[in-house]
Amino acid sequence: MANYILGKVKRKQKMFRVLVTETEVYNTDELILNGIDYNPSTLIENEETYQLTDFSQSGYCLDFLTNELNTVEHDQILKVDLKKLSFICTVQDNLYFFQIINSSFFISKKWFSVDELTLETEKPIITINPFADAIYNKLNDTLYFKKLTSAQKIFKGMDQLYKEATEAETQTFLENDFLEVSQDYGAILVTIPNRKRIALVNETLNKLSDNEKIAIYDYTNAYGQVTYENGKFKIENDDDLKFVLWGIEQRFYTTQIGGEKRVANSIISI
Known part of the structure; x- marks a missing residue:
């Protein structure tokens, strides 16, 4: 043939x-x-x-x-x-x-x-x-x-x-009420991986009710890597932002045996 x-x-x-x-x-x-x-x-x-x-x-x-x-x-x-x-x-x-x-x-x-x-x-x-x-x-x-x-x-x-958020979209995200961003960190310093996460997270947040958003913030705070006070995550650097974005994507979990806290590197819906 x-x-x-x-x-x-x-x-x-x-x-x-x-x-x-x-x-x-x-x-x-x-x-x-x-x-x-x-x-x-x-x-x-x-x-x-x-x-x-x-x-x-x-x-x-x-x-x-x-x-x-x-x-x-x-x-x-x-x-x-x-x-x-x-x-x-x-x-x-x-x-x-x-x-x-x-x-x-x-x-x-x-x-x-x-x-x-x-x-x-x-x-x-x-x-x-x-x-x-x-x-x-x-x-x-x-x-x-x-x-x-x-x-x-x-x-x-x-x-x-797999689009990444523009600088304007990134800046808009950083101005969300649940974030308190340091003056030393801004949209221009957000890395490409985090910009891609922001594009995904924006879609997730748009689908959540106010109560569901609060539940997501509490869930993220439960894994305790970023300071959370008065309903705001304090973002000092790119790693802080990455952790909060992971939380909104619900990537954190605790193993049933051993109680080890982990972050999922990859997600497949089943």
Whole structure:
């Protein structure tokens, strides 16, 4: 069965046909797509991937994924454009394997093949990773990926799945009634991880009633890492803010055996 490699050239909108091969590029027999619905609060193991279901309806999907593949409709890429590739897509049956292409994937050195002992000089090659940056399964309309930062380079707009608060949004958050922020610490000093947490926490707080918010603040205070007086957490630095944000996300728990207080590094809803 034929397998196809298509390519996206920088500053050009359409996909180009790169090559057709009977050789299997990715070993699908050993491929296990263990997908977990994407959530920025969830960390995955090495053997796992994030997933976005109903991907064709997400607004991030590329047009050519929604149609039946017809390679005749794709122009053959020109040799001069091969060094301008931003990503390639290998199509095997109903699986689409995407790989970002950057300078590290171009090899332009003198080399010789172990099959043919002749020295090659002006034949640069593009290497293919054993695991793609993103895999789209057309049968179940699901995109699988390990790093959002990589996937969003292919599917523009996906970075909105894990947005960070702007400086204005961060400043507004720091002005909340339940925070008392030191004059030596302000929005400009809030790190990117905390800005991302603020974006998530804002959504959480908007869903809570006043009584639920009070319960969350009491719960956070029970783990006693940040001074809490007169209904306000005293924020002196980025670590203080991180602790309060963890509390609002309800990441703290106490082990049933031993009573050890812990913070959950990753969360999966069950």
